[in-house]
Amino acid sequence: MKCGNCEEQKSDNRDARGGVSGLKKIKVALAGQPNVGKSSIINSMTGARLHVGNFSGVTVEKKEIYIEKEGYEIEMVDLPGIYSLNAYTPEEQVAKNFLYNEDYDLIVNVVDANALSRNLIFTFQLMDMKKKMILVVNMIDEVEKQGGAVDRHKLEELLGIPVILTSAKEHRGVDEIVDYVIEVYKKNKPKNKLFYDERIEEQIEKLIRVLHKSPHFKDPDEARFIAIRLLDRDEEIYKTIHDLPIFIELHEMLGKIYKELEMEFDEESTSDILSNERYALSKALVMKTFKSPPKRVTLTDRLDKLLIHPVFGLPIFLFLMWLLFQITFEVGSIPMDLIDAAFVEVSNTIKAVLPSGAIQSVLSEGIVPAVGSVIMFLPNILILFLGINLLEQTGYMARAAFLLDGFMKRFGLQGKAFIPLVSGFGCTVPAYMAARTLKNPKDRIITMLVLGFMSCSARLPVYVLLIGAFFPASHAGNILFIIYISGAILGLIVAKVLRTVLFKGEPEPFVMEMPPYRFPSMKALSVELWIKAKLFLKKAGTFIAGASMVIWFFSSYPHNSQLVQNYEAKMEAAANEAQKVHLQNELAAKELESSYLGTIGKTIEPLFAPLGFDWRVSVATLSGLAAKEVVVSTLATLYAVGDADEKSGTLIERLRENISFKAAVALIVIIMIYSPCIAAMSTFWAEVPQWVWRGFYMIYPNVMAWVAAFGVYNLLDFLGY
Amino acid sequence: MKSLTECTVGCEGRIVKIKAKDPIKGRLVSLGLTKGSEIKILDHTLAKQTWEVESDGTKIALRDEEAATVFMEPKGSCE
Ligand SMILES: Nc1nc2c(ncn2[C@@H]2O[C@H](COP(=O)(O)OP(=O)(O)OP(=O)(O)O)[C@@H](O)[C@H]2O)c(=O)[nH]1
Numbered sequence: 192m193k194c195g196n197c198e199e200q201k202s203d204n205r206d207a208r209g210g211v212s213g214l215k216k217i218k219v220a221l222a223g224q225p226n227v228g229k230s231s232i233i234n235s236m237t238g239a240r241l242h243v244g245n246f247s248g249v250t251v252e253k254k255e256i257y258i259e260k261e262g263y264e265i266e267m268v269d270l271p272g273i274y275s276l277n278a279y280t281p282e283e284q285v286a287k288n289f290l291y292n293e294d295y296d297l298i299v300n301v302v303d304a305n306a307l308s309r310n311l312i313f314t315f316q317l318m319d320m321k322k323k324m325i326l327v328v329n330m331i332d333e334v335e336k337q338g339g340a341v342d343r344h345k346l347e348e349l350l351g352i353p354v355i356l357t358s359a360k361e362h363r364g365v366d367e368i369v370d371y372v373i374e375v376y377k378k379n380k381p382k383n384k385l386f387y388d389e390r391i392e393e394q395i396e397k398l399i400r401v402l403h404k405s406p407h408f409k410d411p412d413e414a415r416f417i418a419i420r421l422l423d424r425d426e427e428i429y430k431t432i433h434d435l436p437i438f439i440e441l442h443e444m445l446g447k448i449y450k451e452l453e454m455e456f457d458e459e460s461t462s463d464i465l466s467n468e469r470y471a472l473s474k475a476l477v478m479k480t481f482k483s484p485p486k487r488v489t490l491t492d493r494l495d496k497l498l499i500h501p502v503f504g505l506p507i508f509l510f511l512m513w514l515l516f517q518i519t520f521e522v523g524s525i526p527m528d529l530i531d532a533a534f535v536e537v538s539n540t541i542k543a544v545l546p547s548g549a550i551q552s553v554l555s556e557g558i559v560p561a562v563g564s565v566i567m568f569l570p571n572i573l574i575l576f577l578g579i580n581l582l583e584q585t586g587y588m589a590r591a592a593f594l595l596d597g598f599m600k601r602f603g604l605q606g607k608a609f610i611p612l613v614s615g616f617g618c619t620v621p622a623y624m625a626a627r628t629l630k631n632p633k634d635r636i637i638t639m640l641v642l643g644f645m646s647c648s649a650r651l652p653v654y655v656l657l658i659g660a661f662f663p664a665s666h667a668g669n670i671l672f673i674i675y676i677s678g679a680i681l682g683l684i685v686a687k688v689l690r691t692v693l694f695k696g697e698p699e700p701f702v703m704e705m706p707p708y709r710f711p712s713m714k715a716l717s718v719e720l721w722i723k724a725k726l727f728l729k730k731a732g733t734f735i736a737g738a739s740m741v742i743w744f745f746s747s748y749p750h751n752s753q754l755v756q757n758y759e760a761k762m763e764a765a766a767n768e769a770q771k772v773h774l775q776n777e778l779a780a781k782e783l784e785s786s787y788l789g790t791i792g793k794t795i796e797p798l799f800a801p802l803g804f805d806w807r808v809s810v811a812t813l814s815g816l817a818a819k820e821v822v823v824s825t826l827a828t829l830y831a832v833g834d835a836d837e838k839s840g841t842l843i844e845r846l847r848e849n850i851s852f853k854a855a856v857a858l859i860v861i862i863m864i865y866s867p868c869i870a871a872m873s874t875f876w877a878e879v880p881q882w883v884w885r886g887f888y889m890i891y892p893n894v895m896a897w898v899a900a901f902g903v904y905n906l907l908d909f910l911g912y
Numbered sequence: 913m914k915s916l917t918e919c920t921v922g923c924e925g926r927i928v929k930i931k932a933k934d935p936i937k938g939r940l941v942s943l944g945l946t947k948g949s950e951i952k953i954l955d956h957t958l959a960k961q962t963w964e965v966e967s968d969g970t971k972i973a974l975r976d977e978e979a980a981t982v983f984m985e986p987k988g989s990c991e
């Protein structure tokens with residue numbers, strides 16, 4: 192029924208269009224198989240900054256980009272890649288739903304010139320929809336460089352739709368797309384040029400005749416599409432006809448047709464018959480229009496000889512990961528002192544310029560040092576992101592998935608889960624989204640439940656701070672690597688437990704495309720890094736500044752004048768300078784303890800006492816639930832306030848004085864395991880509708896974090912640390 | 913007729929049968945692994961759990977369970 196209804200809505204919408212802004216609107220669906228460069232084309236056309244990467248399943252949610260030209264407002268919808276209309280994974284389903292149910296004017300079908308025949312099979316499925324359509328043959332630069340060519344005009348003639356050759360990388364042909372969109376929009380639908388074997392066409396005709404009996408399928412084009420999709424065993428379409436009065440007749444007829452065709456073609460299913468048809472058709476088309484480049488050993492072949500070598504592949508992968516964390520720590524630490532000094536300078540300037548009082552205090556003691564303590568880690572974070580980005584852009588990501596599949600299978604996951612897990616090292620939010628590329632709902636939920644153990648880049652500041660304070664500098668990079676790897680291993684173990692206890696059953700089969708290696712474009716890399724840097728600074732300037740203001744306020748109020756008077760009297764009576772300073776420090780500490788935050792901290796302290804945390808670390812740990820960087824800024828604020836002589840040493844020194852080694856390791860363990868930030872939690876809620884899993888997700892990481900930290904603390908204690 | 917997992921690296925031939933059931937079969941087909949298409953075995957992991965094949969310029973990674981359902985007629989001897 193649904194289809195009929197939305198047909199009606201469509202015509203309503205159309206009438207209402209073109210009014211408000213005076214611009215006529217054209218809505219374009221950008222569809223195609225994964226990794227053909229759909230998002231890159233939009234970026235190249237419009238200067239947008241959609242995320243691209245050299246593996247299948249980069250885009251997992253549709254994105255709209257607007258262009259204005261010649262009095263038209265063109266809305267380009269970048270869809271997730273989809274291999275076939277018989278969608279397989281949830282992100283493909285997003286694309287399919289859009290293509291089936293949304294109201295749009297034409298389809299721009301992007302194909303990869305390197306794999307034309309495979310791509311055209313999907314093109315034929317799209318052509319069955321009988322929408323206005325343009326074919327964009329992308330990556331033409333790669334084919335031509337190897338000595339191949341595509342005969343554009345021949346292809347146009349045979350398909351009966353406009354064809355554009357493009358290279359998003361070299362900005363070739365992409366501007367033509369808009370012109371063609373406008374032109375095709377104005378023209379009438381082209382005549383159908385795509386016919387199947389006569390015996391199939393005969394059956395399609397029969398189905399159309401029955402479909403025409405229903406008022407929903409009066410349109411011959413739509414009826415033909417529905418008939419073909421029924422033969423292609425498209426379950427969605429089957430469901431839409433299920434409630435129609437003609438269903439019984441149709442159902443009986445379908446059964447007969449399936450049997451007849453399957454006998455005649457000697458195939459298991461009519462969908463196989465259609466696939467074979469499309470395959471033969473695309474072969475024939477490619478033969479006539481494509482000059483294939485001479486076969487030779489490509490760079491990809493040579494690299495793969497080494498990088499996915501049965502014996503050396505895994506060690507190389509581990510080495511690369513180790514190298515990444517080494518560089519993240521070592522190189523990232525270089526500008527740290529500079530940044531730190533800059534913020535101290537800012538604080539001092541504020542103190543000098545502003546009159547003393549609450550405002551001066553909140554700025555110079557609350558916000559600026561807290562924000563500075565976090566921004567200090569921007570270089571580390573950028574290096575880590577650069578590494579992840581290189582992994583995505585070069586095509587190595589798919590290789591890593593290949594190498595790890597056997598290993599992951601033992602833990603009840605599959606190789607493809609590696610992709611969201613690695614994105615998790617950057618940020619958990621997009622990683623939850625990326626889990627959409629996993630077909631099996633069980634695989635997906637398991638992956639999402641353990642994703643939090645992949646330490647995100649926001650935890651990096653906490654780790655780097657604690658490592659710097661409590662471990663020898665020579666091992667810092669290794670410790671960081673160990674922390675990230677332990678998180679990953681813990682994730683795998685938990686996945687295994689979840690798989691055996693809660694989600695019995697085999698993991699989904701692993702079938703994945705391995706893209707050729709591509710040189711990352713420097714421009715794309717710098718744009719991505721710039722976006723990351725901007726987001727981080729914005730977060731530091733707004734969210735973290737706000738949080739540290741709150742922390743500062745609650746740690747400075749209420750004023751206990753009784754206490755101050757007592758101490759002032761004592762200080763008067765102090766015998767020497769040293770005693771005076773001692774008393775001053777004691778006062779500051781007492782004041783902090785009697786503040787609102789101190790009261791809260793004292794209340795929760797018993798919970799964390801078994802881990803060796805004092806109330807300040809306890810408060811910092813809890814504040815990390817908002818965002819992990821806040822742990823650092825909170826520690827900075829709390830340990831600065833308690834210190835009367837403010838110039839004495841850095842945060843690192845204060846931490847060393849106040850926290851034991853055992854407690855520091857326990858803190859690292861907690862940070863590694865407990866719930867991610869609010870943003871990640873709300874993404875999980877949006878992606879997982881089941882209340883059971885939402886509830887489970889909120890509780891188990893925190894319980895586990897505490898237990899693990901307790902274990903580690905006592906183990907270290909036992910070992911005599 | 914041999915299943916992919918019975919072949920060695922470097923083996924080339926033509927696909928003659930895919931025994932996998934839908935939806936995996938559909939996925940293999942839409943990646944270009946159909947009856948009649950050419951195929952070459954590129955690589956497998958140490959434990960032969962995951963395989964890499966090439967068909968029509970596309971490289972595809974798949975697990976042994978899936979690879980065992982794809983049958984090919986090897987060109988020449990390929991032991
Ligand atoms: N050489 C070359 N590379 C390209 C071209 N267009 C895109 N690429 C690269 O191809 C890869 C895939 O690009 P994307 O834009 O992410 O592809 P997509 O179709 O959006 O992929 P999904 O979102 O996964 O469906 C990236 O590594 C791009 O840099 C091109 O015209 N020439």
Ligand SMILES: [Mg+2]
Pocket residue numbers: 229230231242243249250269270271272
């Ligand atoms: Mg994309």
